[in-house]
Amino acid sequence: MKATLVIKNIDNLITLKGENRARKGKEQGEIGLIKNGVVAVKDKEIIYVGEGELPESIEVDASTEVIDGKGKTVTPGLIDSHTHLVHGGSREHEFKLKLEGVDYLDILASGGGIHSTVEATREASFDDLYKRAEKSLKTMLSFGVTTVESKSGYGIGDFDTELRQIEVSEKLNEDYPSDIISTFMGAHAVPEEYEGRSDEFVDVLINEMMPKVIEKTNVKFNDVFCEEGVFTVDQSRKILLAGKEQGLIPKMHADEIVSLGGAELAAEVGCISAEHLMAASDQGIDDMAKSGTIAVLLPGTSFNLQKGTIAPARKMIEKNVPVAISTDYNPGSCPSENLQFMMTLGSLTLKMTPAEVITSVTINAAAALDVENEKGSLQKGKRADISIFDTPNLEYMIYHFGINHTDKVIKDGKVVWNKENNRG
Numbered sequence: 266m267k268a269t270l271v272i273k274n275i276d277n278l279i280t281l282k283g284e285n286r287a288r289k290g291k292e293q294g295e296i297g298l299i300k301n302g303v304v305a306v307k308d309k310e311i312i313y314v315g316e317g318e319l320p321e322s323i324e325v326d327a328s329t330e331v332i333d334g335k336g337k338t339v340t341p342g343l344i345d346s347h348t349h350l351v352h353g354g355s356r357e358h359e360f361k362l363k364l365e366g367v368d369y370l371d372i373l374a375s376g377g378g379i380h381s382t383v384e385a386t387r388e389a390s391f392d393d394l395y396k397r398a399e400k401s402l403k404t405m406l407s408f409g410v411t412t413v414e415s416k417s418g419y420g421i422g423d424f425d426t427e428l429r430q431i432e433v434s435e436k437l438n439e440d441y442p443s444d445i446i447s448t449f450m451g452a453h454a455v456p457e458e459y460e461g462r463s464d465e466f467v468d469v470l471i472n473e474m475m476p477k478v479i480e481k482t483n484v485k486f487n488d489v490f491c492e493e494g495v496f497t498v499d500q501s502r503k504i505l506l507a508g509k510e511q512g513l514i515p516k517m518h519a520d521e522i523v524s525l526g527g528a529e530l531a532a533e534v535g536c537i538s539a540e541h542l543m544a545a546s547d548q549g550i551d552d553m554a555k556s557g558t559i560a561v562l563l564p565g566t567s568f569n570l571q572k573g574t575i576a577p578a579r580k581m582i583e584k585n586v587p588v589a590i591s592t593d594y595n596p597g598s599c600p601s602e603n604l605q606f607m608m609t610l611g612s613l614t615l616k617m618t619p620a621e622v623i624t625s626v627t628i629n630a631a632a633a634l635d636v637e638n639e640k641g642s643l644q645k646g647k648r649a650d651i652s653i654f655d656t657p658n659l660e661y662m663i664y665h666f667g668i669n670h671t672d673k674v675i676k677d678g679k680v681v682w683n684k685e686n687n688r689g
C-alpha cells in the first residue's frame with residue numbers, strides 16, 4: 266500500500282492506543298507513548314503507527330509527503346468538546362468593571378453580561394457571525410485543534426437566532442478543514458419575556474423550537490443550563506428526555522455554581538457528558554461513574570472568574586469518571602480559544618498529570634462528542650487528524666505555558682496549518 270504522508274523519527278509519538286472509548290481511572294494516564302515513532306497515512310486514513318522504520322508493505326515514493334518528527338511531540342488532532350463558538354460582540358468593556366470588583370449580577374442587572382451577547386448575536390447577520398467564528402476557528406486550528414463542538418444558545422427564545430447560530434456552524438463545517446459538531450442549547454437561559462413563566466418556555470422549547478431545529482439542521486446534541494435561577498432539575502430532565510425522544514444526545518451544564526443534583530440527573534437521563542461540575546456532589550460523581558457519563562471540565566472558566574472554585578478532577582479520576590478538558594470558549598466567562606493553555610490549567614489547577622491531560626483533549630473529548638470510533642487516537646483505520654508540536658516531550662508542552670507550541674496540523678491527511686507560513 267502506498268502512503269500519501271509519512272511522519273518519521275518522531276521523538277514522542279502519543280498514540281492513545283486502546284479501545285475506542287473514554288478512558289477512566291488509571292487508564293486516563295495511559296497514553297501509548299512511542300519513542301522514535303512513525304506514522305503513515307493514505308489519503309484521509311491512518312494505515313500504520315509504530316516504532317522505528319515503516320514495514321516493507323508500505324510504499325513511499327516521490328509523491329509521498331515526508332515530515333521529520335525529530336525533536337517533536339505528535340498527538341491525535343486535539344478536540345475542543347465544549348465551546349460557544351458562534352456569537353456576536355465581545356465584553357471587554359465589562360473587564361474594567363470586573364477589576365473594580367463590580368459583581369456579575371450587578372453587571373447583568375444593568376443590561377450587561379449574557380444580555381449584551383444575546384443582543385449582539387440577535388443583531389448580527391449570518392455573515393457577521395460567520396466571519397467572527399471563522400477567525401476563532403483559525404486560532405483554534407493554529408493551537409492544534411481539529412474538531413470543535415459548537416453550541417447555539419444566544420437567541421434565548423428567539424428561534425431565528427438559534428437557527429442562524431447552528432447554520433453558521435454547519436456552513437463552517439463545510440467550508441473549513443476543521444470538523445464542527447453542533448449542539449442545540451435553546452435552554453441556555455430563561456428569556457426575559459418568560460420571566461416567572463419558565464415552565465411555559467420549556468413547553469415552547471420542546472414542542473416548537475426543538476422539532477424545527479431538528480428538521481432544518483443536522484444538530485447532534487441537546488444541552489441545558491441546569492442551575493439555580495436558570496433551569497431546575499425537573500425542567501432540565503423534561504428538556505433532555507424530550508430531546509432524546511427526538512433523536513438528540515443529551516449533554517448538561519451541571520453543578521457549576523450550586524450543588525443542585527445536576528451530576529445525578531446527567532447520570533439518570535444517560536447524558537453522554539456533564540460539563541463544569543465545580544459543585545458536583547460525591548453522590549453525583551458516583552452516579553456518573555456508574556452511568557459512564559464523561560466529566561467535561563473547563564478550567565479556563567474557573568481561571569477567568571477568579572472565584573477559587575475548581576472542579577474535583579482528582580476525585581473524579583479516582584472514582585472512575587472519565588475526564589475531558591475544554592475551553593468553554595465564549596465572550597463572557599472564558600474569552601480564549603487556547604486549548605493548550607487549558608491543558609496547563611488542567612495540570613496546575615485541576616492537579617491532573619500531563620498524561621491525564623492529553624487524554625482529556627483527545628480520546629475522552631472524542632468520546633464526549635460520540636466520535637471516538639474515528640478520532641481521538643492514532644491507530645490504523647482512524648481519521649488522519651494529527652497535531653505536531655515543537656516540544657521535546659509532552660511535559661514541556663504543558664510546563665512552558667501561554668505560548669503556541671504547534672509546528673504543523675494535519676487534517677484528513679493534509680497539512681492545513683504550518684508554523685513556517687502560519688497557514689496551510
Ligand SMILES: [Zn+2]
Binds near residue numbers: 348349518
Ligand atoms: Zn458553556
